Amino acid sequence: MTASAQAPNTQLPASSANLDTSHKVSIALDQRGYDILIGPGLLDEPATWLGLPKAQVAVIVTNETVAPLYLERLSHQLRAHYTRVEAVVLPDGEAYKDWASLNKIFDHLLAQACDRKTVLFALGGGVIGDMTGFAASVYMRGVPFVQVPTTLLAQVDSSVGGKTAINHPLGKNMIGAFYQPERVVADLDGLDSLPPRELSAGLAEVIKYGPIADAEFLAWIEDHLDALLARDKAAMAYAVKRCCEIKAWVVGQDEREQGLRAILNFGHTFGHAIETGLGYGEWLHGEAVGCGMVMASDLSVRLGLMPAEFLPRMHRLIERAGLPVLGPALGIERYLELMRVDKKAESGEIRFVLIEGLGRATMRAAPDPLVAEVIQSHCR
Ligand SMILES: NC(=O)c1ccc[n+]([C@@H]2O[C@H](COP(=O)([O-])OP(=O)(O)OC[C@H]3O[C@@H](n4cnc5c(N)ncnc54)[C@H](O)[C@@H]3O)[C@@H](O)[C@H]2O)c1
Ligand SMILES: O=C(O)C(=O)C[C@@H](O)[C@H](O)[C@H](O)COP(=O)(O)O
Ligand SMILES: [Zn+2]
Numbered sequence: 611m612t613a614s615a616q617a618p619n620t621q622l623p624a625s626s627a628n629l630d631t632s633h634k635v636s637i638a639l640d641q642r643g644y645d646i647l648i649g650p651g652l653l654d655e656p657a658t659w660l661g662l663p664k665a666q667v668a669v670i671v672t673n674e675t676v677a678p679l680y681l682e683r684l685s686h687q688l689r690a691h692y693t694r695v696e697a698v699v700l701p702d703g704e705a706y707k708d709w710a711s712l713n714k715i716f717d718h719l720l721a722q723a724c725d726r727k728t729v730l731f732a733l734g735g736g737v738i739g740d741m742t743g744f745a746a747s748v749y750m751r752g753v754p755f756v757q758v759p760t761t762l763l764a765q766v767d768s769s770v771g772g773k774t775a776i777n778h779p780l781g782k783n784m785i786g787a788f789y790q791p792e793r794v795v796a797d798l799d800g801l802d803s804l805p806p807r808e809l810s811a812g813l814a815e816v817i818k819y820g821p822i823a824d825a826e827f828l829a830w831i832e833d834h835l836d837a838l839l840a841r842d843k844a845a846m847a848y849a850v851k852r853c854c855e856i857k858a859w860v861v862g863q864d865e866r867e868q869g870l871r872a873i874l875n876f877g878h879t880f881g882h883a884i885e886t887g888l889g890y891g892e893w894l895h896g897e898a899v900g901c902g903m904v905m906a907s908d909l910s911v912r913l914g915l916m917p918a919e920f921l922p923r924m925h926r927l928i929e930r931a932g933l934p935v936l937g938p939a940l941g942i943e944r945y946l947e948l949m950r951v952d953k954k955a956e957s958g959e960i961r962f963v964l965i966e967g968l969g970r971a972t973m974r975a976a977p978d979p980l981v982a983e984v985i986q987s988h989c990r
Contacts, residue, residue, distance in 0.1 A: 631847040633648040650843060653680065653795070656690065659687050662729060672698070673702040673737070676733055677699045684731065712744065724749075726750040734759075735759065736761065741774075743773075759795075770857045771858075775787075781951040813900075813931040822856075826969075831849070879962050881901065883902075937985070960976070
């Protein structure tokens with residue numbers, strides 16, 4: 611099966627970079643569409659929080675790193691709308707994206723007698739967003755939740771589209787649900803406190819959107835990478851907006867990944883193998899995806915889908931973004947074993963998202979010996 615980005619009658623809406631720093635992107639999903647608010651100062655702006663579901667109780671889920679930075683400011687805004695504003699503060703890290711953390715959320719909700727109108731707020735990066743969304747999807751069979759992403763990766767990708775999950779020791783994001791938020795609030799000022807390594811991890815997912823859907827955006831990223839690394843507000847605002855536009859366009863057509871949505875997994879088949887193979891947390895998700903995109907670009911070239919120049923182009927961009935381009939030495943057999951657990955695999959056959967023309971992705975199986983050559987070429 612192929613998942614072409616060029617679905618009939620559904621052209622990706624055009625976008626143009628300008629100096630604006632505030633944007634609104636809407637995601638269209640039958641009755642369940644929502645807005646993605648992007649801009650500086652949104653957290654402290656009372657208008658940001660108008661029109662959310664009415665309830666007595668709001669519960670903010672966050673972690674030990676983000677809480678001291680932003681919890682009180684969000685709580686202050688929410689007290690204007692909810693009688694009780696509570697917080698669950700989880701340990702920080704990908705290693706804690708697990709059942710134990712999920713249970714801590716449920717323990718709090720039940721101990722505080724939170725009813726089915728309770729609104730959950732995910733304040734943090736993708737780990738908090740994925741876990742809070744999953745908790746919201748199953749608590750009392752579903753309560754509303756709002757994404758307040760504070761990392762670049764979460765603002766451009768994980769907060770949008772409704773994939774929620776926890777990890778399993780045998781596979782990344784293996785336990786989860788599709789469940790959409792009520793709203794996404796991406797305050798660009800939050801990115802000022804992000805460590806450089808996390809900024810680079812977010813840039814991996816930014817880069818991803820170019821080759822899979824928008825060749826012009828890829829060229830824009832190449833031209834503006836230094837501005838993005840310097841956290842220039844206008845460049846950052848445009849990058850977040852364009853990524854959200856592309857993701858909204860994809861998810862609006864294929865919410866549950868029956869085909870097209872798989873293009874968002876470019877670099878992830880190799881990347882998830884790295885994350886799971888090392889045990890979660892040694893490599894950041896974005897780092898694994900960056901390296902995985904180098905491997906998937908090479909495979910695209912080796913299969914004759916892309917000209918040879920594509921690999922050095924991607925390699926250079928990913929390296930310039932501060933991301934690793936050589937994978938860990940897990941061993942070829944171990945890589946293959948891990949990739950067979952990927953959600954896109956069918957009957958044990960690994961399927962890769964590959965590029966078949968700039969801005970167009972496809973999903974294909976590939977012969978094991980060719981995949982082995984790719985791994986051999988891009989591992990320590
Ligand atoms: N649901 C999806 O569609 C989707 C998409 C992409 C990634 N993901 C998932 O997202 C996760 C990765 O997300 P991530 O990269 O945001 O990692 P993360 O959530 O672990 O956050 C990265 C680090 O930054 C810290 N942090 C967060 N905001 C901060 C801020 N403003 N200032 C300073 N520090 C801050 C966090 O505490 C953490 O230490 C992975 O689990 C991945 O599987 C999901
Ligand atoms: O939203 C999607 O669809 C994606 O694939 C986005 C990815 O960046 C993200 O890492 C996602 O969680 C991976 O999905 P999975 O289904 O492979 O776990
Ligand atoms: Zn990802």
